[in-house]
Amino acid sequence: MIGNAHLDPVWLWPWQEGYQEARATFWSAIHRMDEYPDFIFTCDQVVLLSWVEESDPELFARIKERVAEGRWVMTGGWWVEPDCNMPSGESFVRQGLYGQRYLKEKFGVTASVGMNVDPFGHNAMLPAILRGQGMDSYCFLRPGPHESELPGTMFWWEAPDGSRVLAYRIPFEYCSPPGEVAGQTEKALGQLDRSLGDLMIFYGVGNHGGGPTKANIESIYRYDRMGSFGELTMSSPRRYFDEIAKRLGEQGMAELPVWHDDLQHHAAGCYSAHSGIKAWQRRAQAAVLSAERWAAITGHDARADLERAWKQVLFNQFHDVLPGSAIEPAYDDARDQLGEAVAISKRIITRAHNVIARDVRVPEDAGTQPVLVFNPHPWPVTTRVEMQYGLAPNGVHVVDADGADVPCQRTQSVATTDDKGRGATVFQAELPPLGYRLYRLRQGPGMHPAGTLSASELHLENDVLRLELDPGTGWLRSLLDKRTGVDLVAGAAGEHTQICEDPTDTWGHRVVSYDWPGEAMETTRIVLREDGPLRARLRVERAWGRSTMVEEFILGAGDDDAVEVRVTLDWRERAHLMKLRFPVALESPSATYEIPFAHLGRPIDGAEEPAQSWVDLSGAVAGTHAGLAVVNNAKHGYDVAPPSAGRDHSIGITAVRSPVHAWHDPRLLDPDGHYSYQDQGVQRFTYLLVPHAGDWREAGLTRRAAVLGSPVRAMLESFHDGTLPPARGYLDDGGGQVMVTAVKLHEDSPRDLVVRAVESTGRAAVATLDVPLAGVRLTADFGPSQIRTFRIPLDDPHSAVETDLLEFGTRKGAFTVESW
DSSP, rough: OEBBOOOSSSSSOOOHHHHHHHHHHHHHHHHHHOEEEEEEEOOHHHHHHHHHHOOOOOHHHHHHHHHHHHHEEEEEOOOOOOBSSSSSSHHHHHHHHHHHHHHHHHHEEEOEEEEESSOOOOOOOHHHHHTTTTHHHHHHESTTTOOOSSSSSSEEEEEESSSSEEEEOOOSSSOOOOOOOOHHHHHHHHHHHHSSSSSEEEBBOOBBBBOOOHHHHHHHHHHHHHBBBBBBBBHHHHHHHHHHHHHHHHHHHHOOOOEOBBBOOOOGGGTTHHHHHHHHHHHHHHHHHHHHHHHHHHHHHHHHHHHHHHHHHHTTTBBBTTTTOOOOTTHHHHHHHHHHHHHHEEEEHHHHHHHHHBBBBBOOOOTEEEEEEESSSSSOOOEEEEEEEOSSOOOEEEEESOOOOOOOOOOSSHHHHHTTTTEEEEEEEEETTEEEEEEEEEESOOOOOSOOOOETEEEEEEEEEEEEEOOTTEEEEEEETTTEESSSSOOOOOEEEEEEOOOSSSOTTTTOOOOOOBBBBBBEEEEEEEEEESEEEEEEEEEEEEEEEEEEEEEEEOOOOOEEEEEEEOOSSSSEEEEEEOOOOEEEEEEEEEEETTEEEEEEOOOEEESSSSSEEEEEETTTTEEEOOOOOOOOOEEEHHHHHOOOOOOEEEEOOOOOOOTTTTTTTTTTTTOOBOOOOOEEEEEEEESSSOOGGGGGGGHHHHHHOOOOEEEEOBBBBBOSSEEEEEOOTTTEEEEEEEEEEEEEEEEEEEEEEEEEESOOEEEEEETTTTTEEEEEEEETEEEEEEETTTTGGGGGGETTTTTOOOOOOOOOEEEE
């Protein structure tokens, strides 16, 4: 019998109410321990403990005593119980980094059992992350028996990298009513695999906290005496897993079934509910990761500020905030808290860029404006940079540090004034890995062709791609990849926009698919907005009901191999949803979705699926291998649908849903009631269409998504002397299979650098990481989807070691270090 108190710090109440309830719930647990000497309390969600520490020192001291006694048991090890699908891989690392380190510092323990009892699904890389954080087992509730045919109550859950944890699906519920436990126990036993012998049943009042009651505990004693359900023992998940392992023995444990997939599906509407929180989270995660990198490069010990920022990000990944299922006022708090994280990050980034810039040698050159462009990604990036300028009524053109022309063109300024000197340019920047490059704006126009580029009101074409729009639908009727000769959409039937009524609740309970018949938006205007030497831009305007949408198709000159589409959606519909669909002319395709730190192949069945930033569909056209990926910076709800009446294979993104806030089926809405609906108003996001030759691995999708979600930064600079060259990179992962995801200062030492990398294609690789910041080069083997973390002492970089995801100690792993 596992006594616990699941507490949603935010849900149908604001976080301030959760703050108070944590204190009340934990006092209740302490009082139950005083009254019942064998009562054991299982606690997760470290943020609750941090709240108690700062508001009730007496209670915190009592908790410490019970932890030392072994009756207050820490599980989970994460800052909160987050949504376990949508946060980035690095976010899951930080949930444990800050959670486990807090437990170690305050209580001298860490959690060895992972626990996420309430989230609505669990991504397939969690076993690797849990193992890297010192946890060997995992307790979860969803998906329930009616939602997924898992191999049993307890099984081995194996990640794509081969890491395993012992998983236990909690039967029936994680909490119970305040009275006797008979109903809870009977229903739980009805779902359990009794061949295990000993079983865990969770009890205690939950959601708004509360925990085990006197009536709960007295009934456990009573039913134990009566033998109603067998022997009932006050216990904890750690004790249960240890005793099961001892009883089954090595052979019995080895014979438990193995699950190799993610754990889905529950509440599929949560992947798309409340577009705002999804976009804010993506922005905040990218900002904090970038701030970490620039702080490490400049040696700025910003660990305390970064911790504050990360904890705001992590808190708002809670499984009723990020999924969009909390009350409407909760999102005012979430917006402000994530805004704080972004503001902290911007201050760190701006400081670091200025620290670097002051030391870059920028010789005086009359009539020019120096510009430094900073690349936050640890691989070389070539991208278009939009730059605002002033005091140049005749426009500008761009040159590099040696005075050579750089492809550029004028674009619309963000300022609309009568100041003739204000303007904006877009130019092509070629940037070193995790570094900077110096450019200059020269007054006067310049024509700098970057390669063939042609455009009209219905087509864009460069050396690699040609796209044509249908004037009636405003969508592609052709997308030709000149490298393969394949037109990916010619002849593919199906609308791009798909709007329909959505009667489902905020969570989308019991939804399998949102691939429903719907109406297309009407195309109202197509305009060629830009036609320059560097890029061309087509603007497509649409309307439906009271809503409008603008999509701007942007194609660069030369060998630009992706179509950028900027979306401005003004949504004014209630209880409706819109899919953006991408029909393709592929034969026998397969679908691949990005998940945190990895990818999964999934069936082509139209089911609503969670993913990170991209989905790919690969197959063939007339026997030639080809594929199309869609990469985006704000959405998480996807499907890949099979052919149906009047439609071919297509990728779908759920762009918007507008259910009532915090409406939980089976309650029916009052037709005369007054409700607030989600996602009313303007939202903006961007996606890329990436054609390729049939192997998504060659298209660099995860790196494209990173650059899209965390753009480079251009900064005006002045003339001055300095010791740094006009371009420099500080860390380079080579741009291959192995991708660096974190560069930061070690949690225990500002003189130690932490570099984390993951194999991104599902195939073993040998990677070389150049770290000029530390003067060394690391060469290491990576298994498929393997995550490795290296600690590099800046004062003695050749003594680098591999460490775990908590940055505790060392891990055994071969790699070589040589001077760079």
